[in-house]
Amino acid sequence: MGTNPTLTLSMSHPPASARSTRFNTIGIASDASLQPARKSFQIAERARKFGIGAPIANEEAARKMSPMIMEQQQEALRKMSTSPLPTSPMLSARDKAQLVNSHLSQTGGSVFPPGTRPTLPAELQSSISQFRIAGFAQKYFSTHKKGLFRRRVPMEKMLLHQKSPLSQPLMVFNKRGVQKDALRCFKIIQKLMGERKGNGYVGPTGMELGETCVDLSIQSDDDIKLVLELIKKGLDHGELRDEIYVQLCKQLTENPSREGSIKGWHLFTILLITFAPSKNLHDYLASFLNQHSTTSLHPIPVMAHHCLDLLRRISKRGARAKLLTLVEIARAQEAAFRPSVFEATLERLMGRQMAAGGEWAAWRVPRLMVFLKESVVKLGGLRTEGIFRISGDLGAVAELRARIELGNYDITGITDPHVPCSLLRLWIRDLPEPIIPYDMYQQCIQGAQDKDAVAKVVTSLPLWHKEMMIYLVSFLKTFNDSAVREATKMSLPNLAMVFAPTLLQCSSDDAPMLMGHLQAERTFVLTLISEVELADDDLQIVGETAAAS
Secondary structure, three states: OOOOOOHHHHHHOHEEEEEEEEHHOOOOOOOOOOOOOOOOOOHHHHHOOOOOOOOOOOHHHHHHHHHHHHHHHHHHHHHOOOOOOOOOOOHHHHHHHHHHHHHHHHOOOOOOOOOOOOOOOHHHHHHHHHHHHHHHHHHHEOEEEOOOOOOOHHHHOOOOOOOOOOOOOOEEEOOOHHHHHHHHHHHOOOOOOOOOOOOOOOOOOOOEEEEEEEEOOOOOOHHHHHHHHHHHHHHHHHHHHHHHHHHHHHHHHOOOOHHHHHHHHHHHHHHOOOOOOOOHHHHHHHHHHHHHHOOOOOOOOHHHHHHHHHHHHHHHOOOOOOOOOHHHHHHHHHHOOOOOOOOOOHHHHHHHHHHHHOOOOOOOOHHHHHHHHHHHHHHOOOHHHOOOOEEEEOHHHHHHHHHHHHHOOOOOOOOOOOHHHHHOOOHHHOOOOOOOOOOHHHHHHHOOHHHHHHHHHHHOOOOHHHHHHHHHHEEEEHHHHHHHHHHHHHOOHHHHHHHHHOOOOOOOOOHHHHHHOOOHHHHHHHHHHOOOOOHHHHHHOOOHHHHHH
16 A cells, blocks of 8 residues: 655655744744844743753763863862761762862862862873864965876865975965975985985994984085085075974974984084074974973983974074084083083072082182173273273184083183173073073062162072172172273173173063163162172182182
């Protein structure tokens, strides 16, 4: 017996009158196609009465959507079970929520234990990094095609290591000459990583990297020439800088050669002290470096962490933006394994100095401070016009800094006292934590003219900061001698103007406020070096007889 098609249709769709009756019971128009939707408070009220749009509490769905938060809440409950609070394994969901909320109020509104910070799972962090990298490539990369049918190369493949040369730049360029330079840069990177003929590896020569003893740094004459050529192209063409960084990231992604990867990371450390990436590339590079800092292939995580620190520093303070010397290139590659004395806090410097033992273990200021101060005096700084005001030759300053980084405290070949003066100011200005901490800045500004308030600031400084300040002030006071003032043309107000931005640093970026505080900063330093008399016990923090020897 056949089915009546008319009957089937009528059973599948209820009559229009029934539909209109059902909708009209909650006040919704029966013919929506003829009347535009209207917002009405009465309609919303009636919808709520019928349960339309009401949230449904589903704990299982919540766990699936946010497993990490649920795990933290369960951990909080487990910890509270050891407390004297009355707990029971038969607690209802509402009771559990109340206990968790009570715990949150005691821990400052966080489900995490005090002193800890929530972190995403490593797998999720990797996925986020990949998403950022792929997103940057999708937005800024050029379209690559290959094969007989000119099929488009997927973005994922463009981000992977390749042995063959590039047929076109990774990023979009409008200038023809820049495109050729971009292809040349990729060839240079391949040569430096040992992926093209004519560039073998250097080593082993004895540089310790953990348990291994190999040196895969860039140091041969041919390699140095290639590095300088690459840096020059990046300095001459600003649009090439991002291309160079992206090309290097590409060659470090799934590179089958451990030796080639290490040389590539050495190149990364050199580039990150030379020129900065654009703001568009910053997040891409940060994600790339974070991703490689968790690998187990030693020493790549150490170098990736160091590169991440360099990226933060260069983004905040700017880059050198000039060709590096041979000593600077060598130091840049060692910095990941031999921490810099110019980038360490005073506490860390003094900790290393005391741990090393020897004659410097008894000193209460860094050896670097004593060396630079004595170098200024030895080179005739007390008789040089414009001392501390005139900058030393940048190349000589960089050379002296590189010597000190290598542990060579020697001024042989340097005759200009402006060189150690410039390096002294540069070091003090770039301390990770200023001599006068950020949180004491306002106190200095408010009491700039009161010598008692200024003295109180000095005595309130952390131990090594106070010792450093007293030693520096005692040195600056020597320039107040009439004969020295006549020769140097640097009075105490002039010295205060020079050292104010070095000693007093504000954490705020508010330009109008900073401009308004300039005079107060100078007044504070002038009061410090001219009116504040420090106790003899404080001034004798180092033995001047030892300095003379």
